[in-house]
Amino acid sequence: MHGVTVTRVPPSAEPTEILAALAAGDRGARLRHVERLPARAAQVAQWPDWIAPTLLASLTGAGIERPWSHQREAMDLARRGSHVVLSTGTASGKSLGYLVPGLTAVLDGLAAPTGRGSTLLYIAPTKALAADQLARIEALALPGIRAATYDGDTPTDERRWIREHANVVLTNPDLLHHSMLPGHQHWAPFLRALDHVVIDECHIYRGVFGSHVSSVLRRLRRVCHRYRSEPTFVLASATVSSPASHATSLVGMPVTPVEEDGSPREALTFALWEPATVDETRRSATTEAAELLAELVDRGVQTLAFARSRAGVESLASSARRRLGQVGATPEASIAAYRGGYLPQERRELERALRDGALRGLAATNALELGVDISGLDAVLMAGWPGRRANLWQQAGRAGRSGRESLAVLIAADDPLDTYLLDHPEAIFGAPIESTVMDPSNPHVLAPHLAAAAHELPLTEADLPMFGTGARAVVDLLVERGILRRRPGGWFWAREDRPSDHVNLRGTSEVVSIVERRSGRVLGTIDEASAHSQVHTGAVHVHQGDTFVVTDLDLPAATATVVRGDPGWSTHSQSVSSFEILGAQRTHQWGEIDVCFGSVRVTTQVTSFLRRLPSGEVLGTHPLDLPQRSLVTRGVWWTMPLDLLEEAGIEEAQVPGAAHAAEHAAIGMLPLVATSDRWDVGGVSTDQHPDTGLPTILIYDGYPGGAGFAERAHTAFGEWIQATHDAVARCRCELGCPACVQSPKCGNGNEPLDKARAIRLLDLVLMSRPA
Numbered sequence: 001m002h003g004v005t006v007t008r009v010p011p012s013a014e015p016t017e018i019l020a021a022l023a024a025g026d027r028g029a030r031l032r033h034v035e036r037l038p039a040r041a042a043q044v045a046q047w048p049d050w051i052a053p054t055l056l057a058s059l060t061g062a063g064i065e066r067p068w069s070h071q072r073e074a075m076d077l078a079r080r081g082s083h084v085v086l087s088t089g090t091a092s093g094k095s096l097g098y099l100v101p102g103l104t105a106v107l108d109g110l111a112a113p114t115g116r117g118s119t120l121l122y123i124a125p126t127k128a129l130a131a132d133q134l135a136r137i138e139a140l141a142l143p144g145i146r147a148a149t150y151d152g153d154t155p156t157d158e159r160r161w162i163r164e165h166a167n168v169v170l171t172n173p174d175l176l177h178h179s180m181l182p183g184h185q186h187w188a189p190f191l192r193a194l195d196h197v198v199i200d201e202c203h204i205y206r207g208v209f210g211s212h213v214s215s216v217l218r219r220l221r222r223v224c225h226r227y228r229s230e231p232t233f234v235l236a237s238a239t240v241s242s243p244a245s246h247a248t249s250l251v252g253m254p255v256t257p258v259e260e261d262g263s264p265r266e267a268l269t270f271a272l273w274e275p276a277t278v279d280e281t282r283r284s285a286t287t288e289a290a291e292l293l294a295e296l297v298d299r300g301v302q303t304l305a306f307a308r309s310r311a312g313v314e315s316l317a318s319s320a321r322r323r324l325g326q327v328g329a330t331p332e333a334s335i336a337a338y339r340g341g342y343l344p345q346e347r348r349e350l351e352r353a354l355r356d357g358a359l360r361g362l363a364a365t366n367a368l369e370l371g372v373d374i375s376g377l378d379a380v381l382m383a384g385w386p387g388r389r390a391n392l393w394q395q396a397g398r399a400g401r402s403g404r405e406s407l408a409v410l411i412a413a414d415d416p417l418d419t420y421l422l423d424h425p426e427a428i429f430g431a432p433i434e435s436t437v438m439d440p441s442n443p444h445v446l447a448p449h450l451a452a453a454a455h456e457l458p459l460t461e462a463d464l465p466m467f468g469t470g471a472r473a474v475v476d477l478l479v480e481r482g483i484l485r486r487r488p489g490g491w492f493w494a495r496e497d498r499p500s501d502h503v504n505l506r507g508t509s510e511v512v513s514i515v516e517r518r519s520g521r522v523l524g525t526i527d528e529a530s531a532h533s534q535v536h537t538g539a540v541h542v543h544q545g546d547t548f549v550v551t552d553l554d555l556p557a558a559t560a561t562v563v564r565g566d567p568g569w570s571t572h573s574q575s576v577s578s579f580e581i582l583g584a585q586r587t588h589q590w591g592e593i594d595v596c597f598g599s600v601r602v603t604t605q606v607t608s609f610l611r612r613l614p615s616g617e618v619l620g621t622h623p624l625d626l627p628q629r630s631l632v633t634r635g636v637w638w639t640m641p642l643d644l645l646e647e648a649g650i651e652e653a654q655v656p657g658a659a660h661a662a663e664h665a666a667i668g669m670l671p672l673v674a675t676s677d678r679w680d681v682g683g684v685s686t687d688q689h690p691d692t693g694l695p696t697i698l699i700y701d702g703y704p705g706g707a708g709f710a711e712r713a714h715t716a717f718g719e720w721i722q723a724t725h726d727a728v729a730r731c732r733c734e735l736g737c738p739a740c741v742q743s744p745k746c747g748n749g750n751e752p753l754d755k756a757r758a759i760r761l762l763d764l765v766l767m768s769r770p771a
Helices: 015-022 025-030 053-061 069-079 094-111 127-139 156-165 173-180 184-192 207-226 243-251 285-298 310-327 344-356 389-396 416-423 443-456 461-467 471-480 528-534 642-647 652-672 709-715 717-730 755-767
Strands: 031-037 084-087 119-123 147-149 168-171 194-199 232-237 256-258 268-273 303-306 335-338 361-364 379-383 406-411 484-487 490-493 511-516 522-527 540-543 546-554 559-564 570-590 593-612 618-623 629-639 681-686 696-701
Touching: 015 031, 015 268, 015 285, 015 406, 025 031, 053 094, 069 084, 069 094, 069 232, 069 256, 084 094, 084 243, 094 119, 094 127, 094 168, 094 194, 094 232, 119 184, 127 147, 127 168, 127 344, 147 156, 156 184, 168 173, 173 207, 184 194, 184 207, 194 207, 207 243, 207 443, 207 461, 232 243, 243 256, 285 303, 285 310, 285 335, 285 361, 285 379, 285 406, 310 335, 310 361, 310 540, 335 344, 379 389, 389 406, 416 652, 416 717, 443 461, 443 471, 443 484, 443 490, 461 471, 471 484, 471 490, 511 528, 511 546, 522 528, 528 570, 570 629, 570 681, 593 681, 593 696, 593 709, 629 709, 642 652, 642 755, 652 681, 652 696, 652 717, 652 755, 696 709, 709 717, 717 755
Parallel strands: 084 232, 084 256, 119 168, 119 194, 147 168, 194 232, 268 406, 303 361, 303 379, 335 361, 379 406, 511 559
Antiparallel strands: 031 268, 484 490, 511 522, 540 546, 546 559, 570 593, 593 618, 593 629, 629 696, 681 696
């Protein structure tokens, strides 16, 4: 393993022994902090007397003698018809909290004349999670329960049977939006009997995706009312701050929280790990994770390694496989990659192999962060901060599900926030989980859903309060544009097509297919915005460890054509950006510095790409002819007078490098105060903006209409800028590095950057802070 001596550890070793072996020899300095989270004893309760006898027999037969306290509390609330959110840790058995009341109602409803007196609708953010829940329900073997998944993979001939006969349907918000609600007439008997709606992993619904799902759930409530059903909503969430507030915003009704976790938990050893530094640059977290993954698998430790991007997952898995071939006899096939964009059959085969133990190591994006029932994992590696504390604990919780003590290792990436956390472990272990940010009132989100609601049923004045105080203004705009038509009975859809076809809940308007030229096989998909920078003509693309080169990006046809082959270099796109301030909604004055939040228009164009060897040498720059992309969104920006900057030691010619470096660092630190990651937001800085006449730094939401991240940054501006300053000032590099001011997504090739003067700029902002 590149000269590293491997200390053999038996598979039954304790996490502390495994960690000691990983940090043996010259790697001891990489282990920056170890936190041992103690075991937690179970708090048990009794089964409710209203549970269906067949369900009770099945559960006790499966070895579940009694429920935990939080499960019983949620069961009773749901049974009484109270909307409830169950927010407890990973592997705490949240599913029992909603399955017991939901399945009991369905079993009781079998006595109805139709045989379907009660139905249950389960909504998960991913197909994999819905498929896993179906397997769990089928394993109960309950007579009369007819459960089925209804998603994009469901064959046409099965869909009619599900609509007409299933009493438990498992789906996702996308199918609800595109199929069930527009065609609600076909679902009338199911919806008329609907007693429970389960919304699993509801903490995932944040930002623009959360805002979209919020509108979909309001449309569902409205259609249910048409069929005279008022279902109880039961939500399940990872541990987050203010789960009741988030759940209430999501469904638009008061929700009661259940937060005290009664499940037992084995001890967790949690380590913070800093990769080695080479030539003043921290080694890639992905490379470091690949080395650790290979070592752990070779020792018989089943390990899940999370990376933050699709490309990172592919690189991590292929690198670990190569290393594993060097250090042991375990076959390379025991490590694989798992990410979004794979075809359904590929994903499910990988999930099965991990459960069966055939896969000993898996590199994954957050597609496996959710509650897919994969047990027996001994360790979790996280290559870089996953974006939010809630994600961190969700990922770490995937280890130890089988009842053994477990190990979690956060491997710091070259990123300002990761650098900050190595020096401030209390920001992880002593800080509360963040609040979930979303903005259901975003008119860019609300408009297509009000149009869809009018298509499903005429929209009336009585419906509008359900969609928020801004709904009437949005409806008037839709009428003005000829999208809706006002009639005495309400507002009607005025076009021939379907409104639900015009919006993607995941925040991506179009999807580009990646197609192999020789075979015509679809390798995967990518959103249209990312296609400009990742699968442009000439780009190098990696899929399941195989390298391809893009020969043509056809945006009108939504296709990127690739050929197999590794040219020996990687590609990096370059872009130019500008912004226009449309209006400030709030302004805070910090002395002569204005800190603003409002609407902006950002224009971006990918103009070229670099070819770079693994050594870092640039082979050349190649122009691209791609269209501009314009985004109207919300942002936080601040302006600084030139004379103040000069007093702080920043000359006019030095402002671009200082502002650019401060912008990068601020983007990297934003997840500390908002539930965002670097890819949710963008930034632009300028030494003299035409709208302000001053040096200006803008950080904006990367979604039309905004997502709530910039607004949260404006609210917590002081805390955010203080942490940004500390991360840059404490970084050990001299001129700036990825751990402080360089950005992996910079369209200008990280030029110009001036670390020293960025610190002065941030100092100036903080010294101007009001007392």
